[in-house]
Amino acid sequence: MNYVIIGNSVATAGCIEAIRNVDKENLITIISDEPYRMYSRPLISYYLAKKVTEDRMYIRDEDYYEKNNVKAILGKRATKIDFTNKIVFLDDNSQVNYDKLLIATGGKPFIPPTKGFELKNVFTFIKFDDVKAIDNSLFEGAKAVVIGAGLSGLKAAEALSKRGCSVKVVELANRILGSILDIEASSIVQKELEKHGIEFLLENSVSEIIGNEKVEKVKLKNGQELDCDIVVFAIGVVPNIDFLKDTELKINRGIVVNEKMETNIKDVFAAGDCAEGYDMVFEQQRVIPIWPNAYNQGETAGYNMAGMDKTFTQGFPMNSIGFYDVHMITAGIVVPTSDDIEVLKKFDIEKNTYRKIYIKNGNVLGYMFINSFDRAGMITNMIKEKINIEAIKDRLLEDDFGYLDLPKEFRYEKLLGGAKK
């Protein structure tokens, strides 16, 4: 058996670890176009803010590949797959044969065609090399424009601001963090960022980047021009699967997988931000570009590649993220998708905390907690396990929600489960 994984992030970690739980012998080969060992993309903003040094960027120990009998082909890009003869072709004209293949190529930045994108000091914000390049061009007092007020755009804005830049964020929508927050919650976060000098230009977009070799200003849709030394594109992420288009592999928005992470081609699996799996909250196939989801999908693929029979049916979006002194945890739906969804809400202006929960038929469908999230995982688990919360729903809004709010039998089962009697 010859396992091959294209990609080298957390879905790959999940896959390697699952395979090694079952099969200690057969070689695993991983292929990545980046030259680094397994590092954390969410940490790039921490690296830019100088909160994390290079040696802390790696998510697994230095001897991880060796210990797991993994052959790592780093710095080479997979360019083509021959699914009939089971061969992956690389950009140096070499080939890798596989018996079982996982495609875990992650995401790539979405960039709308923008005049001036090729100018110097225009960056994207996804890879380690992106922040290294930004780091090299930074200087105290630099004027930065961040395009996109999503999770990565705002992390970029925060880091640039911490590095002494004056930062303006341009966002097409009428609010920041539209994918995880409602209007009320996003205004709490926006105020916090503004308190630290970050400016927002909402319902606007960049129509052109202007400069002579190097970026000098950006022109906005409304005609306004902003002087700037650095532009960071962080509009969004799309599956990194261009090299697979026009093949027999079934692709919708991402590579379509079933609950075993199998694609439509035998012995080919996909996981992570390049895959489109089932979302149990939205009840549809979706790309869920979220770290824990990628691990779980990669792990499921790994078990199945190694001959086990495992499924993953509990995917849904979830996030934990903070900016300065405001931290939020969200999961599931954040804006009601139908009229029969009940909304529970508690906004404590004095403590600057906000808790909001969506419920349907006695099940939690989603929640949004800001600055009050200490045992949030209990609620995430209620979504995952579809636990009926009708009897305790008002307690879910309390900061000190815990096991004592649950029926005794449930508490016993959860806490004492697994005990040798």
Place this chain on the structure above:
Amino acid sequence: MTKRIFPKEEYCLGCHLCEVYCTVAHSKNKKDIIKVYKDKKNKPTPRILIEEKQGNYVTFALQCRHCDAAPCTKACITGAMKKLENGTVICDEEKCVGCWSCILVCPHGAIRRGENKKVASKCDLCIELGEPACVKNCPNEALEIKEI
């Protein structure tokens, strides 16, 4: 051979001594309780959670369950949260950046933000001491460690 600590709520007095012993066990001055909070730089946090509510006579102490397929280790964006070969889940506090992805996924709500709220603070079964201080020192034997 995973070990877990189990609370027996029928014996728990709610005395909070487990918190005290846990704090001391995770301080730099394990032998001298008086110095524990005087070292302001390394002020430790109890890694145990006492559940008690007004008007409710039940109390018990809860720690990390060291889950088999620990969700925190899968959600951790730094690799700080990891499962050791003996089944114990530990947090490498040097690596943790306090993103609280572990809090997002821990089904028991058993991971706490540390004293300075910068890194996750969780039960490590007193790895340095060999036996959990909370179990050893509970005056009413309301905590028990078992292999499962």
